[in-house]
Amino acid sequence: MARVGRAIGAVVAPLTRFAPTPSGYLHLGNAVHLSVVSALAEQSGWQVALRVDDLDVDRVRPEYVDDIFQLLTWLGLSFDVGPTSVGELTRVWSQQQRIELYEQARDEVMASAAPVYVCACSRQQWQHHVGVGCPGKCDGLDLGLVAGSTSLRFRWADGVDPVVWRRDGRPAYHLASVVDDTWLGVTHVVRGDDLLQATQFQRVLATWIPGCTFAGAQVTHHRLVLDEHAQKLSKSAGSQAVPLDRSDAMRERIRELTRELLAG
Numbered sequence: 310m311a312r313v314g315r316a317i318g319a320v321v322a323p324l325t326r327f328a329p330t331p332s333g334y335l336h337l338g339n340a341v342h343l344s345v346v347s348a349l350a351e352q353s354g355w356q357v358a359l360r361v362d363d364l365d366v367d368r369v370r371p372e373y374v375d376d377i378f379q380l381l382t383w384l385g386l387s388f389d390v391g392p393t394s395v396g397e398l399t400r401v402w403s404q405q406q407r408i409e410l411y412e413q414a415r416d417e418v419m420a421s422a423a424p425v426y427v428c429a430c431s432r433q434q435w436q437h438h439v440g441v442g443c444p445g446k447c448d449g450l451d452l453g454l455v456a457g458s459t460s461l462r463f464r465w466a467d468g469v470d471p472v473v474w475r476r477d478g479r480p481a482y483h484l485a486s487v488v489d490d491t492w493l494g495v496t497h498v499v500r501g502d503d504l505l506q507a508t509q510f511q512r513v514l515a516t517w518i519p520g521c522t523f524a525g526a527q528v529t530h531h532r533l534v535l536d537e538h539a540q541k542l543s544k545s546a547g548s549q550a551v552p553l554d555r556s557d558a559m560r561e562r563i564r565e566l567t568r569e570l571l572a573g
């Protein structure tokens with residue numbers, strides 16, 4: 310399989326992406342986000358790719374994937390690159406088709422001088438951990454990366470060493486995201502400001518993956534739509550259990566919230 314990076318000399322056209330995760334029905338916050346991405350793309354003359362983050366096979370369901378296509382159509386949001394049906398996603402665009410690329414990126418990070426280490430500590434051990442490195446001081450133990458028992462972590466900040474490769478043998482979100490954006494040729498990223506720290510980390514991680522272009526991408530963060538308790542909508546109970554109400558009133562609300570967020 311080709312390297313992660315684009316061919317040298319390839320024409321780079323400005324491209325942003327929708328990157329929904331089909332592990333539930335999209336909620337109002339997701340809809341407003343997609344609408345903001347589309348509006349910025351239109352204003353700026355960027356093309357749009359649809360990147361469906363379907364790595365988590367335990368939670369992804371065809372009806373959630375279909376919900377993405379239906380919501381985009383209902384909102385009148387178009388894209389230029391990517392799947393237009395569940396079948397096309399499965400055959401061509403699914404993250405399951407890029408496992409080799411993620412593995413290659415992981416191997417390159419591990420072979421580089423990046424400050425990564427294999428960690429055997431459990432989620433419970435990490436939960437209340439403060440201080441440098443991991444709770445079990447795995448760094449220096451020269452552990453092997455074994456699906457089911459260890460993960461790959463990046464030494465980042467006290468108490469926070471992001472996962473690069475998960476214990477269950479799958480790429481972590483950060484690695485998959487920068488590899489995918491490179492694979493698609495994404496030059497402009499629009500995301501919620503809950504991902505500010507993720508962006509910081511991903512820019513650094515990207516510099517350790519040969520050919521990865523994420524560090525050079527322009528990233529714009531926007532405010533999130535909050536619920537009446539000032540919580541992220543995705544945290545609201547049941548916000549993704551049923552499809553978003555497809556009424557004219559809801560569409561108008563989405564447009565209004567989009568205008569508000571774009572106004573700053």
Ligand SMILES: [Zn+2]
Pocket residue numbers: 427428429430443444445446447448
């Ligand atoms: Zn550890």
